[in-house]
Amino acid sequence: MRPWCRSPAGTPWSRGEPGWAAVTRPGVSPGCEGPTGRTGAVLTVVVAVQLLLSLRFFYKFVDPLPGAAYAAYVVAGLLAWGAVLRSPRLLGLLSRRRVLGLGVVGLLGLVAVAYPRADALRAVGRGSDQDDCVRELVGNVLAWRAPYGVGYFGDPCSTGPGELVVYLPVQVSDGWFVVVPALVVLLGYRVLRLLVDRAAAVLLSLTQLVSWLFLEMSAVGSDLVVVGWLFAAGTTASTLGLRRRDPVLTALGGAAYLLFATSRLPLLLVTAASFGILLVVCGARAWRVVAPVLLGAAAVYLGTYAVAPARFRPGHLVDKSVRILRDLGDDRLAWLVVVTVLGAAAVAGVVLRRGLGTLVRRHHWSAHLLMVTVPMAAVALWDLERRGFDPAAWEGLHYLFLGVPALLVVAAATLRRQTLASSRASATASSSGIRAPSA
Numbered sequence: 001m002r003p004w005c006r007s008p009a010g011t012p013w014s015r016g017e018p019g020w021a022a023v024t025r026p027g028v029s030p031g032c033e034g035p036t037g038r039t040g041a042v043l044t045v046v047v048a049v050q051l052l053l054s055l056r057f058f059y060k061f062v063d064p065l066p067g068a069a070y071a072a073y074v075v076a077g078l079l080a081w082g083a084v085l086r087s088p089r090l091l092g093l094l095s096r097r098r099v100l101g102l103g104v105v106g107l108l109g110l111v112a113v114a115y116p117r118a119d120a121l122r123a124v125g126r127g128s129d130q131d132d133c134v135r136e137l138v139g140n141v142l143a144w145r146a147p148y149g150v151g152y153f154g155d156p157c158s159t160g161p162g163e164l165v166v167y168l169p170v171q172v173s174d175g176w177f178v179v180v181p182a183l184v185v186l187l188g189y190r191v192l193r194l195l196v197d198r199a200a201a202v203l204l205s206l207t208q209l210v211s212w213l214f215l216e217m218s219a220v221g222s223d224l225v226v227v228g229w230l231f232a233a234g235t236t237a238s239t240l241g242l243r244r245r246d247p248v249l250t251a252l253g254g255a256a257y258l259l260f261a262t263s264r265l266p267l268l269l270v271t272a273a274s275f276g277i278l279l280v281v282c283g284a285r286a287w288r289v290v291a292p293v294l295l296g297a298a299a300v301y302l303g304t305y306a307v308a309p310a311r312f313r314p315g316h317l318v319d320k321s322v323r324i325l326r327d328l329g330d331d332r333l334a335w336l337v338v339v340t341v342l343g344a345a346a347v348a349g350v351v352l353r354r355g356l357g358t359l360v361r362r363h364h365w366s367a368h369l370l371m372v373t374v375p376m377a378a379v380a381l382w383d384l385e386r387r388g389f390d391p392a393a394w395e396g397l398h399y400l401f402l403g404v405p406a407l408l409v410v411a412a413a414t415l416r417r418q419t420l421a422s423s424r425a426s427a428t429a430s431s432s433g434i435r436a437p438s439a
Contacts, residue, residue, distance in 0.1 A: 044081060046407065046408065047207055048078060053212075053400065055394075055397065056212075056391055056397050059392040091203075094203060103206055111178045118219050119174070119220075130159070146311045148304070162260070187229050188405060195236065200415055204408045213397060230256045231257075231368075235409065241253050242289070250289060254292055266375070270371055373406070380397055
């Protein structure tokens with residue numbers, strides 16, 4: 001059975017399964033099917049989000065008519081994806097690990113060319129200082145100095161101490177910034193494989209490579225590409241590890257959570273909110289992850305504060321968060337407050353009607369996505385308003401990437417749930433002697 005003839009759970013697709021239709025074109029072997037309906041819609045939403053997040057790249061680097069170029073890119077991308085969905089051969093080609101390997105190699109080559117040029121822009125006061133803050137953190141710790149410093153733009157470096165674990169090789173060579181994005185894609189693939197089969201994991205992983213936001217962040221050495229996948233790895237490995245009573249997977253999930261929580265101080269609150277969901281889903285067993293991570297993160301932050309209280313830069317983000325909340329209540333963003341209140345009221349109504357615990361347990365992957373996306377969206381909107389709604393200067397858009405890995409996990413979980421439901425329906429039909437209808 002070829003990869004594109006298999007379901008996300010690894011079992012062959014059958015003609016009677018909902019959401020998948022048999023292909024009868026000449027040259028296509030019987031039983032080889034492609035995604036349609038809800039399954040195709042899930043994949044299409046992921047592709048659309050990746051394309052839409054490319055906004056800043058076109059307004060920053062394309063001239064003239066950046067808006068037209070951006071719209072053309074999104075439309076062309078969706079049309080190309082539609083062609084892939086209708087062609088089992090193309091779908092099968094893009095579902096192979098070899099293609100993912102080629103994509104990773106291509107990403108490595110792109111960043112190897114682009115990163116040195118982007119890093120050189122600091123000589124003229126341009127570019128990004130996220131990589132420089134990481135570099136300074138590593139250098140300061142290894143030299144037994146106060147860990148936090150100031151970026152070359154003069155802003156406090158708020159990179160958390162957890163970044164030291166991921167970026168320690170930077171002390172040997174800046175080439176580590178080139179390697180990290182490729183490793184992140186492979187990490188994402190392994191996380192998705194916990195939920196779906198190889199073909200689906202490859203497809204979902206490849207969607208990142210059509211996002212110019214991801215490519216731009218990779219090219220400037222942004223650590224946010226790592227942080228986003230640490231959250232996804234933490235939620236997925238912890239949940240599955242606790243459910244399967246797998247101590248190794250549970251420990252890996254806890255480690256990912258800890259690195260995420262110690263990458264930025266405000267993300268400790270996101271971690272705590274995510275732990276609330278984990279406790280609802282996994283019960284008291286979740287404390288095996290929650291307690292060590294919260295205690296470890298508190299110890300790391302308090303320890304680095306004790307070393308040099310006057311130079312504890314992560315606190316800068318706390319002040320910034322307070323300022324964002326204050327500004328979001330300003331008249332200029334009153335519409336956002338209204339939408340948020342109405343949305344919260346709608347959610348409260350659903351919760352009261354269906355019960356919070358039941359709702360969270362059924363949609364826990366989506367709940368984790370909301371925990372990281374909502375605060376990051378607030379930061380991104382605040383930054384956009386502060387910059388006069390100029391997409392070219394919208395650096396806050398980078399924070400929205402933190403929700404992309406969680407979105408891919410939601411998509412993978414949805415595909416898995418649809419497949420399991422179809423399998424149960426087929427098994428029930430078989431046991432009853434009823435033949436499933438052909439598509």
